Amino acid sequence: MKSLEYLLPLMIMLAAATRDPTPPDNRLENPGFEETVGNEPVAWQKVIDPDTRNCEIGVTRQGARSGKHAVRIAQVWGKNRSQAGIKSSRQVPVDPGTTYIFSFWYRTVSTEYSLPFMANVRVYRKNHEPFLFSRRKISSSPEWRQVQILLEQLPADAVSAEVAFAVSMRTRGEVLIDDVVLKKASQKDIESLEEWRRQDLPAVTRNAAKVRLSPADNFRLAEADGVWWLIRPDGKPTWSIGTMGRYPNEERSSPSMRKWVLERYPDETDYRKKLYGQIVDWGFNSFDGWTDDQYGEIIEQRYLKGDTYLPMFKVLSLSRDIEPELCARDLHGRVRSGSHAFPDPFNPHWRTHATQKAASSIQAFRNKPWLAGWFVDNEIEFMDLFRFIWADYSGKQFVSDLENKYKRIEELNKAWSSKYAAYRFESFAGILTKKPEPAAWDDPLFVDFTAFERRMVKEYVDFTYDLVKRADPSRLVISSRINLGPMQDIHRTIDLWSKFDLIAMNIYPQNLQYGLSSGELAVLETLHKSTGKPLIISEWGTSAIDSGLYNLDEDAQGRPLDWSWNEVVRTQGERADIYEACITQFASLGYVVGAHWFTTMDVDTKIRRANRGILDTNHQPYAPLVSSMKEVHARLKDRMNLPD
Template sequence: MMKLLNLWCGLLAAAVISVGAEELPYKADNVSAKGSGKVAVNGREIHLKIDDPRGTSGVRIAPPGKGGVWDMSNYKVLAADIENLSKDRQMRLVMFISNGSWPNKDFKESYVGIALNPGEKRTLRMELPHAKRFHFPKGVPAPAAIDTTKVKAVEFYMQWPFEPKKPGLVDCRISNLRLEEPGAVKAAPEPFFPFIDRYGQFVHDEWPAKIHSDADLVRNLQEEEKELAASKRPAEWNRFGGWKNGPQLEATGNFRVAKYDGKWWMVDPEGRLFFSHGMDVLTTSGNAIRCAGRPEWFAFPVGNEKEIAFNRRNLQIKYGKEDYEPDFFRTVSRRLEHWGFNSIGDWGDFRLIALGKTPYTMQLTDYDWKMPRVGKSNLKFYDVYDPRYVAKMRTLIPDLAEKHPEVLRSLTDPMCIGYFIDNELNFGNRKPLELIRAVLGSPEKQYIKREFIGDLKRKYHTIHKLNKAWGTEYANWNAMLRSTEVPKKQTDAYRADGRAFQEKTIDRYFQICRDTVKSVAPHRLYLGCRFISTDSVIPELSAASKKYCDVLTVNIYAHSPANLGAATFPDMPVLIGEFHFGVLDRGMYSPGLCPVGVDQNDRATAYTRFLQGALLHPQIVGAHWFQYRDQPLTGRGDGERYQIGFVDVADTPYPEICRASREVGENMYQYRMKGEAKNQMK
């Protein structure tokens, strides 16, 4: 194992390297470009340019010597200074460490990212995911970690690309790659059990604002009540949170979208420009932790309870009553304004919406797993030709309105921005002709399969002509219908037919959803289906959005949306439906899908940079944070256990990010209108 040596003798070393830090040794020969990355090495500085973000384009830095490794096991932090050399473009970048090659199983927790404004230089820090720190007992959900005694690479690249090819998309200088905070790395505690206290917090760590008693919860509420009472609404806002002092457009009494001075905007019911600065999952529910069969996990008797929703217990203590919800939602409503939010994003509780203080969006259906899907595939997509699906969508809003008065009220409520239908579908575009393979593999009674074969009949007339074009040997059309085999050889005709039907199917989905909204509420915005970021730039998906949606909504788990787009990306309004950032300084062990630095100050800065990138993008009309509350310590049903909330499990706000969001809310209209990237929002 190679011993870390300080190989850099530059005169500036003492000025830029923190006390106790140790430079990570490498030579120019160990630096290699990846994908479209262009790399120049000058001593300890690496100049990186990326024109095409795909193919994990970037730079790979390896230890010196054939088969060399770095031993990082005695340090807490890996750091590098990153400088954005662009004069006019915000950039994003992630730093990734590995025991092997990307992608591999140790990917999940071993990266961290940054967004930089033009000309900005900051330090990117990663808290190293030491295996011994996260060596939890069997059965306890633990974060992915790596063997930090044998690190084989540090890489910088653009993760999950949604940007177009563009010269100098990333143009940056990477310098002072180093290890910081030497000393014994904290190992997993022994004994480990119990590890969850009566408030749902990790027993073995301490951090600012950790709850130690019921009195702490009550005192927090009392102190926050004073803070909220003294808080004033941002001066730039009208009653909807639109730009009170900005341009006056036509007032229609409803939210709409319009292009003004080269940028897309939402327009509020009074005709004022509106940027939707919002928050998702504003509910009382917080995924419970199962305790049945796990009494050793908990530092208190769990009795016969099968699961515990700690956030509910904490709120009952905090408000001094079991029926705390009315008081809680009044607090949340005041928090939103105090934190600079003018919108309720997806999954907002109807009781919060009913207060009438904040404009809101509404999810009409979040993927209905009971509806007919495409055969036996794993695609999260419907058989949109099935009469059962069509019938449900035709009366979706009336059916919901009959069950939920809030849905009925939304049809005439000027506070209602619009409706989402579904979330993060998989249309079968992520792999070549994935949808068509699923269709052909479906049983003969599947409506989507019958529709596809019907189209082929109308084009080819005879099975003989189809077989000749596809290189297949179906005996007749019925044989093709019964078959669940996918042609091994994919001819040009097969691919063309597959693409044509895929586009037709996508078009049909969006048309049905558009009609679902507009046939009942023509004055409400249809906000789309909330794409994942890389789907949003697929031409047939974005084209259908342009044709049918008022707004294209995309969930972006990246450190900046500033360069969102593609050569085929339509000129239309875009709403960011989800984004978040997390760190590991508050007793939790997953920072979410976008790790940023080592503390809450890094998270606050990341929030500001993300919103700056969104505000300066001419198409982005809003950004909604996911989510209001941290996820449970040991995870929700699908395993997510992210430190991504504005509040923790004890309903304690994170002041750093709350201050950052307030600054955004106060200054977002002037910032967007001026159109110049500055580090400060003011």
């Protein structure tokens, strides 16, 4: 009997080690992955896209957060943003009128990108196709970290849901998931989640009063005490707080907005002057890159009279909407991302197109002191670029580079042959016929293909920078406005972007918390450290459900639910708080010289509807957002000692 007494504490410890730590009202089966069949967790199933060639998915018995097991997704090699992960294999019944909380714990190991995986919730509906209700990019974390996501305002015909975790990037690292919960949210849960979402705002310590340069006829960049500044023509430093100057024509805005404008401002010039004053009243001090050319006339008049003015940035879009034959292509002749496709930088016809586009766009603004700089492109797609080397001119250049390296085709065959494939090319020209492709990181082809990827990016950077600098020598030449989509691949070429005077980043926060996540901030830090150049946030924004622009049922005009749905928050009040948090974070970063909000007016056109504006579809300001903008802009200008 005494021996049993000694065993009892041990038995209790063992039971505690395997007990499910998730709450009893959790609706998911096997949420801690403790029940297994072989290496597979019960009630969960793998989800692997056909384009995912390699991955490791299953239960790991090392380093679980609780119990004995966690799920591990690792060593993913795919293409075309293919996904590899797991999902709950049994749909969980849900009530459309109920609010739920989806939470989980995770940690990451050696992932190449700071937003390495996604957490998804798919809702099944009675009268419609299944709907990806929530998709959030999750920040890397070497330590176990919990994420909580509120699921509310489900579709009226929602009947069930499933949760999933997916890696959609090529990585040699791993993601571990444990203790997943999907449950009804009590008021206490909602209050706790709201507290978790609130982050302390960073201090803004930069001081413009410490910096003075001699006057010049252009905007410049300067660094002082580790802080970067945008320098005005009068030699005074500033920090660009920008948004868009537009006119609400039929292509861009709703009928109700156009009606409001035409009734009050039949002359477009009068309207633009009115909006100019409104933007100044909201506390902005710059026009962003998408601003209509006509606002330049207003700026010019004010500049020549010696009045304060809003400087302007402009997007050249040297590669936007180019013909497919001018774009980078894969082995099947496919182009990546349509209007955002990366060009074939060796193609002389693209170079001619870009030269003509630059000349026509720059002509009216050349040597204008109030024009801060030119963005060469917007959101061109360079993800998987090492696979898109087979366009006519780039393909021939690639083969020429291989011939210069290996000299003899027998040497290339020997170097490339491996467990993945044996090569017996009879000539270098035969490579253009077969168009091979790397199969994994240790495939010998990967070295040559990624080396040529760098060659393509360098050719693009050098050509676009030199083209614009020749056309308008005194203006800043700013990189293509990089977005999060291809960022997971930029680590192979990021140093090459340093030729640009300024690096541009378009970033739309995931809004899991108020402000940018640690992963989003790490993206900005990586861009700066790897290029040594300052950054400008060329687009950012957030949206709210209460705008009425996110109808989950069919739209009367057949428009799809906008992609910004995955980042929406509940109310304009929340949107206002997020504005304050994000712009304060941007201003606190010594390498960021400005942030431009997208956009002035809500998007409500024949093809798209989205809550992106400061003004709603009836041209009325969103009061909470405008109040926050005015207050935080005044506070930041005061803290930074910005000149008028």
